[in-house]
Amino acid sequence: MTHHPRWNTVVLFICWLVAPAESYAQADNVVPVRVETVAAEAVSDSLVLAGSVNSLQRSELSTEIDGRVNGLNVDVGSKVKQGDLLLALDKQLAQQELSQAQAALEEAQVEYDEAARALAEANKLVDQNHIAKTELLTRENRQLAAKASLNGAKANVSYRQTLIDKHQLFAPFDGIIVRKNAEVGEWHSRGSSVLTLVSTNELRVDVFLPQEKYAQLDTISSITLIPDTQPDQPIEAEIATFVPVGTEGARSFLLRLRTIQNEELVPGTSVMVKLDFAMDQEGIVVSRDALLRHADGGYSAFVVEGDKARRRQLTLGKSAMAGVVVLKGLKANEKVVIRGNEVLQEGQKVKVESSGREGNSADN
CATH class of the missing domain: 1.10.287 (Helix Hairpins)
Incomplete structure (x- = not known):
């Protein structure tokens, strides 16, 4: 079907009228946002490592003479006190x-x-x-x-x-029997392991500190343990022992930790260890909610100037406790959009509904 040239002219004229109207409508659209006021604050660095709970006392118990097992008073999981009779040989x-x-x-x-x-x-x-x-x-x-x-x-x-x-084997210290290699009626020679006893009183968390963090060892401000057995119950810890000799394969140093308030841990289990390092510098820290990632891997954020949103290209540093350190792109006391920034455009009008960070009041 052939269109008359006059109709094409009419269509173009209508499009020319409609397009600016839509642009004006979008420019007049006010987007509600939530902001936070960024400030220069002390920057901290953190590191999360995998650790393991070990006992300072672990003994492979054995008899001092040969003999046939005549009595066995414990099993795997038995809690014993120092001096308790564990095993007896036929005498x-x-x-x-x-x-x-x-x-x-x-x-x-x-x-x-x-x-x-x-x-x-x-x-x-x-x-x-x-x-x-x-x-x-x-x-x-x-x-x-x-x-x-x-x-x-x-x-x-x-x-x-x-x-x-x-002919009798007694517990040398308080602990738990974690392995049993003997049964009544069996013959055992001297020196052969019959029971494994692990103390639950003196527990340590062993973690290996990467060599690049060796120089920051004295700047550790806090240590938090997150047991895999109780992930919702973090535990404060401190350094008990540091071995200043690196391992050849992993290029790391053994850091042995102890709980501050003697919280219970389970020997042989794993924990996540969070080390917080204090740093002698300040930086602009912004919430991760404010960050917009680009296709090229870069980041930007919107700040509110008057009643309009302005996009800022950001250069990011390390992660901090409250968010991410911004090396370039933001200044202290600027209001950064943390909610509603996904739909914003440069120069778009905004209405601040609420503010974050230290209870700042909303802008009008």
């Missing part, structure tokens, strides 16, 4: 050997008593010349030999009693 044979040693001690005591009596008698007779001096010397030697046998028998009884005591 029947050791008890018989102790009885034999005690009998030998009694015999040695009798022999010594007899030798001592004979020597005392000889000492009386030698003064009266009723016994030869050689006989006196013989009795003295016999008494010395009996005394040595008696001492040996006593030592053997003590040794056998010690062996019986070693």
